Amino acid sequence: MNSDFLVVLEYLEHERGIDREALIGLVEESLTAAAAKSANATRDVRVRIDRITGDIQAWAKLIVVEEIENPHDEILLAEAKKRYPDIEAGEEIEWEVTPEDFGRIAAQTAKQAIMHRLRQAEKRNICEDYEDQLNHLITGVVRRLEHGDVFVDFGRAEGVLRHNDRIPGEDYMPGEHLTALLVEINSDRPGPSLFVSRSHPEMVRRLFEREVSEIAEGLVQIKAVAREPGYRTKIAVHSPEPRVDPVGACVGLRGNRVKTVVRELGGEKVDIIRWDNDIATFVANALQPAKLARVQVNQEKRTVQVVADEDQLSLAIGRKGQNARLAAKLTGWKIDINRHEQVERQAFEDKVRQATESLAKIPGIGGECASVLVHNGFLSLEGILAADEADIANLDGIGNERAKIIAAAAKEQLGY
Numbered sequence: 477m478n479s480d481f482l483v484v485l486e487y488l489e490h491e492r493g494i495d496r497e498a499l500i501g502l503v504e505e506s507l508t509a510a511a512a513k514s515a516n517a518t519r520d521v522r523v524r525i526d527r528i529t530g531d532i533q534a535w536a537k538l539i540v541v542e543e544i545e546n547p548h549d550e551i552l553l554a555e556a557k558k559r560y561p562d563i564e565a566g567e568e569i570e571w572e573v574t575p576e577d578f579g580r581i582a583a584q585t586a587k588q589a590i591m592h593r594l595r596q597a598e599k600r601n602i603c604e605d606y607e608d609q610l611n612h613l614i615t616g617v618v619r620r621l622e623h624g625d626v627f628v629d630f631g632r633a634e635g636v637l638r639h640n641d642r643i644p645g646e647d648y649m650p651g652e653h654l655t656a657l658l659v660e661i662n663s664d665r666p667g668p669s670l671f672v673s674r675s676h677p678e679m680v681r682r683l684f685e686r687e688v689s690e691i692a693e694g695l696v697q698i699k700a701v702a703r704e705p706g707y708r709t710k711i712a713v714h715s716p717e718p719r720v721d722p723v724g725a726c727v728g729l730r731g732n733r734v735k736t737v738v739r740e741l742g743g744e745k746v747d748i749i750r751w752d753n754d755i756a757t758f759v760a761n762a763l764q765p766a767k768l769a770r771v772q773v774n775q776e777k778r779t780v781q782v783v784a785d786e787d788q789l790s791l792a793i794g795r796k797g798q799n800a801r802l803a804a805k806l807t808g809w810k811i812d813i814n815r816h817e818q819v820e821r822q823a824f825e826d827k828v829r830q831a832t833e834s835l836a837k838i839p840g841i842g843g844e845c846a847s848v849l850v851h852n853g854f855l856s857l858e859g860i861l862a863a864d865e866a867d868i869a870n871l872d873g874i875g876n877e878r879a880k881i882i883a884a885a886a887k888e889q890l891g892y
Contacts, residue, residue: 482530500525502597507532521573534574540567596664602633603663606670613682614672615655618648628654628672635670643674644706646742655740657682675705680746683737684711690725697722699751702805706744710762710802712751723748749806755780759811762803766792779810789815831855840885848873849882857886 489496507523520537538551542565551571556563563569606614616630624639626648637648637656648654656672657679663669673679681701690696696715703709713722726748727734738746752758756771759780770783784792792813793800804811835846838857848871854860860868860882869879 498597499594500527502594507534532574533572535570536573537568538571540565540569599669600663603661603669606633606658606661609658610661611678611682612658613655613679613686614658614670615653618650618652618654620650621648626654627668628656630670633669635672636668637672637674641671641673641675643742643744646674646706674741675703677701677703677709680709680711680737680741683740684726684733687728687733687736688726690715690720690722695720696725697751700806700808702802704798704802706742708745708747708798708802709741710747710749710806712749712758712762712806714751723750747802755807755809759803759807759809762806763792763799763811763813766799768792777810779812780807782811782813784813784815786815789813827855838885838889840881840888845874845878845882857890860886 489499504523504525508521522535524533524535525531526533538556539549540553540556540563541550542553544550544552551569553563553565556569556571560569614630614635616628616635619627619629619634621627624642626637626642628635628637635656635658637654641656641659642648654674656674657676658670659673659676660671661669662671678701680703681698684698685691688696691698695717696713698711699714700712701709702711711726713726715722715725725733728736734746734748738744747764749761749764752761756773759773759782760768760771763782766784766788768782768784768788770781772781772783773779774781782792791799794802800811800813832843832846832850835841835849835857836843838846841849849855849860849868852871854868865876865879865883868874868882869876874882
């Protein structure tokens with residue numbers, strides 16, 4: 477009886493919580509390669525472990541032959557008949573090929589593989605414990621920094637905060653407590669079991685869920701989050717209950733709730749805005765603190781044209797376009813921001829273009845004359861007829877004869 481092996485099994489089962497049958501199967505699998513190498517057998521070698529005694533045996537499928545040509549795959553007919561009297565040449569049998577010192581050789585060869593598989597089994601068990609925490613906040617202790625990555629001890633599991641998942645400008649020191657969003661569980665590949673992020677937009681959502689009891693109660697909903705980590709975040713909140721102020725609930729008494737979130741984010745600015753089902757209102761809220769002169773929605777192109785006075789334009793756009801960019805992310809719409817004067821000028825240019833095109837279509841006027849007329853204030857047929865023919869004749873490129881033709885065309889078009 478292999479008592480030592482049974483003792484090890486007993487220890488691993490009770491101390492490490494690994495199923496006994498799964499463990500025996502793991503050992504059998506890892507010993508197969510060692511058995512094939514030790515017994516010089518290559519065809520369908522497998523290892524069996526007696527569940528009661530712990531004895532280890534190696535078996536291989538060999539072809540029965542009268543004369544051996546390939547000793548690794550074949551067995552003599554005379555030898556085979558000692559165990560299988562009715563066997564014939566050409567048949568295949570399963571034959572024990574356990575070497576005399578297999579216990580020692582197998583243990584040496586399989587030790588590393590077994591320990592590796594045991595670590596994998598333990599890792600999977602640990603990862604299963606964290607499955608229900610995926611996309612939630614977890615807290616650990618910083619252990620070390622390697623090439624910009626931060627390795628964090630989360631108790632039973634090790635996690636890593638990759639360089640791209642860090643908040644820009646933040647520094648982390650060994651021994652420091654760190655809260656982050658669990659974004660990935662690694663149960664199969666080498667390396668840390670957990671991957672976390674502090675730059676993910678979802679982290680802001682989870683921080684507010686932790687601080688604002690009304691969110692947990694369903695009285696306040698976070699509809700959208702847009703974030704530029706380390707700089708600024710916008711969250712859109714809504715309450716299905718008219719009596720509840722969603723913005724005030726998230727801000728908290730004297731701003732305590734939002735201050736706690738900002739502190740956890742290392743001073744990152746957080747704007748809390750009121751969500752609205754009307755996109756024009758929602759965009760106006762998202763562009764706060766700017767006050768807008770006009771908001772026009774194009775449903776087909778999914779764009780919003782925003783007009784702001786000169787003194788509000790820089791607020792609407794924000795530093796390096798940040799406010800407008802975050803508002804677009806938050807609402808999911810393309811936002812075009814223009815100053816008031818630009819819009820008025822564009823409206824005038826559109827009016828001039830439309831008037832020119834309208835007059836150019838009238839026989840007797842044409843495109844060239846239409847442009848001259850419109851740019852001199854004659855935007856309609858009524859305006860042309862109300863003017864003196866001499867005034868039209870004095871326009872550049874018109875003349876008396878052309879003025880008469882234009883006047884006649886206007887009268888004919890209007891039915892005079």
